[in-house]
Amino acid sequence: MMFRNPILHCRDCGAKVSYRLPDDGDTKLRAICTDCHTVHYENPLNVVGTVPFWGPDGEQVLLCLRKIEPRKGKWTLPAGFMELGETTAQGAHRETVEEAGAQIELGELFTLMNVARVGQVHLYYRARLLSADFNPGYETIEARLFTEEQIPWEEIAFRTVRETLERYFADRRCGQFAFHTVDID
Numbered sequence: 001m002m003f004r005n006p007i008l009h010c011r012d013c014g015a016k017v018s019y020r021l022p023d024d025g026d027t028k029l030r031a032i033c034t035d036c037h038t039v040h041y042e043n044p045l046n047v048v049g050t051v052p053f054w055g056p057d058g059e060q061v062l063l064c065l066r067k068i069e070p071r072k073g074k075w076t077l078p079a080g081f082m083e084l085g086e087t088t089a090q091g092a093h094r095e096t097v098e099e100a101g102a103q104i105e106l107g108e109l110f111t112l113m114n115v116a117r118v119g120q121v122h123l124y125y126r127a128r129l130l131s132a133d134f135n136p137g138y139e140t141i142e143a144r145l146f147t148e149e150q151i152p153w154e155e156i157a158f159r160t161v162r163e164t165l166e167r168y169f170a171d172r173r174c175g176q177f178a179f180h181t182v183d184i185d
């Protein structure tokens with residue numbers, strides 16, 4: 001199955017690649033350079049983000065209104081693709097600063113969601129907001145706090161965000177936060 005656009009050229013030498021089985025017994029088609037024979041493996045990407053909460057009991061959560069595609073005009077938790085050279089926690093913190101301009105203290109890892117269909121793993125940390133002043137970046141129209149009753153459930157950008165928010169408010173009602181692994185199909 002192809003998850004992203006196929007690789008066309010070798011990252012090492014620029015020659016054309018062809019998708020074929022490597023000679024080493026590998027059973028998956030790989031992008032192999034027709035000139036230098038480098039095998040280019042394609043693996044899942046990590047998306048990292050936070051559930052920024054506010055108030056003594058964390059009754060409000062920060063959502064960002066997306067200014068860019070995909071899902072422009074829908075609400076999301078701050079999250080994005082992890083960069084090379086950073087940890088998952090650093091990436092989640094960075095995305096929260098970039099998208100919401102929020103000051104946070106990063107907490108525990110809260111959800112791990114496999115989105116195998118598109119070759120992604122999404123990780124959300126709980127994060128205590130240190131201020132209710134936000135300064136949204138270029139990807140965000142507006143950053144705003146919502147109680148559970150105010151969450152625009154029909155206007156949430158991504159299934160992984162909805163799944164994470166549902167678990168956040170369910171755990172909050174129980175008075176205890178757990179770690180959740182979810183397989184999205």
Ligand code: ZN
Binds near residue numbers: 012
């Ligand atoms: Zn090559």
